[in-house]
Amino acid sequence: MDLLKKIHSKSAKIGIIGLGYVGLPLALEFAKKEFVVLAFDIDNIKIEKLRKGESYIKHIESEKIKSVLDTQKFIAESDFTRLAETDVIIICVPTPLNVHREPDLTFVINTSKTIQKYIRKGHLIVLESTTYPGTTEEILLPLFERPRPNVKYKVGKDFFLAFSPEREDPNNLEYTTSTIPKVVGGITKKCTEITCALYDKITIETVPVSSAKTAEATKLLENIYRSVNIALVNELKMIFDKMNIDIWEVIEAAKTKPFGFQAFYPGPGLGGHCIPIDPFYLSWKAKEYDFTTKFIELAGEINTLQPYYVVERLTELLNKRNKPIKESKILIVGVAYKKNVDDLRESPALKLIDILQKKDATVKYFDPFIPKLPKTRKYEFVMKSIALTKENLKQFDAVLIVTDHDMIDYNLIAKNSKLIIDTRNIMGRLGIFYNNIFKS
Incomplete structure (x- = not known):
């Protein structure tokens, strides 16, 4: 079964890396819509809390976590080897500035190197972390096109890569993960199509743009x-x-x-x-x-x-x-x-x-x-x-x-x-x- 069919049938397994103010609401939304979600984080304290159905973010009620745990659609995980089980991987890690007020992409790069070990044909990878225009194409794409020695994948054919900026506003009861339109920019048209199909399952509207760079620039414009x-x-x-x-x-x-x-x-x-x-x-x-x-x-x-x-x-x-x-x-x-x-x-x-x-x-x-x-x-x-x-x-x-x-x-x-x-x-x-x- 190809990825689009898996997405439409909700049999695609979703991996979300980074369970903060962006990743956790996203993971819960996918699980609520009946996708199986593997929710990854390097913080074992977060993982243990989630496994007990406890929230560590004030505006996310513990009941929301317990409800998806009960359906066995939400699995909190610190074992990143389980990325190999997923069909979709969404990156929601921090992108701070360093002491010189320059982009610090350490979390994005380290996460991408981890994904590189487990990427396979048919995978969709989406970056949601805010960054400068060109990050998806210049940093992630080279890693994923040559994931391992003697292996070469072609984006848009063997795997799919896109940027879709997070637009979370913590504690905003009117606009939530499911009610905020989702901008999507893929490396290829096929990447955009598949990523839009994914987010269509959980959001009110997807807004496809011509490239990952355009999607990256959109988020920056909003905040500038x-x-x-x-x-x-x-x-x-x-x-x-x-x-x-x-x-x-x-x-x-x-x-x-x-x-x-x-x-x-x-x-x-x-x-x-x-x-x-x-x-x-x-x-x-x-x-x-x-x-x-x-x-x-x-x-x-x-x-x-x-x-x-x-x-x-x-x-x-x-x-x-x-x-x-x-x-x-x-x-x-x-x-x-x-x-x-x-x-x-x-x-x-x-x-x-x-x-x-x-x-x-x-x-x-x-x-x-x-x-x-x-x-x-x-x-x-x-x-x-x-x-x-x-x-x-x-x-x-x-x-x-x-x-x-x-x-x-x-x-x-x-x-x-x-x-x-x-x-x-x-x-x-x-x-x-x-x-x-x-x-x-």
Whole structure:
């Protein structure tokens, strides 16, 4: 039976490598649609949790995992030799930046080398990890066309290769894996056709494009667009602060225009797995063509500046109260990169903690979703979330609201804090107005 027939009959066995915020929802969706899924990860703690039906991602309920375990359609696996059993392999591994803000494709390359050992005729391999245009064709294709000594495969004939960018938005209840259109770009037309047939089984719509490069560029455009527009409102925030104009009020008024305007909002800095990182994949690749991506670089510069600007505003307001930043007690409310998730990746809260500690401030945090700060690629803070109580709040010289989780008692904060820097305008949105609240 050829691969297309296996996909249409749902007898194709799906292997998904990387069980984070992208890979796990994808694996669960395929299993829910009655495909047998081998879900691979190098983290044995994740594998053991999944085998017990336990979730390690807040917005993915354990019941969803248990339901597919019960059908025996979902198999969590750390033994990568079982890749040989699959018909389809989907790569969902991290693509961070290194210390020089250059693409770090270590996970993609190592994963591809593992796949190379087990690739066989008829296999479909799809890369979902965000990367620069050309990665699928320039790095993955040569590995898979010559998988082993004296073996040569032809893409589009012996095996199939495509790029389909992930578009996950953690904890977005409206747009999920199955309701977000899937862009697909294969190395050949046949690769695109088969990959579209696969994703058609689990998503509302597939959007075929002319090449893997085009699909790779599509994901970058989506996030560069957001990065540049967020940088614009962040810059306007700093200008309008000096002019005594409320940027939040300006945005609310501007968005009443029914055409030609889309609202973006300022904040304490960018976070998450996409916007702070993805644009620089294109910046790096552009240098190969002697081209400087000025908009991307400028947006990155402005957005990177925001935690420093927040601390600058905090310092000014403390000084007006005859309190130096040194030895002041600061509480950060919310350390996740966005509201209502337990995801710390690239969170501006971590940079704020780092800056404040280097200024000899005493810093603590409260986040209902993150009881303890784990080690990250950049930081290793030994900190646990404190309780949000009237008594605790009164101990701090200032409170920085960094992440506007819904389940936080903002009235409690407003009534019991000496000084509040609200970087998300959550107090204004809730109609909480006290003299101790300042927007930033």
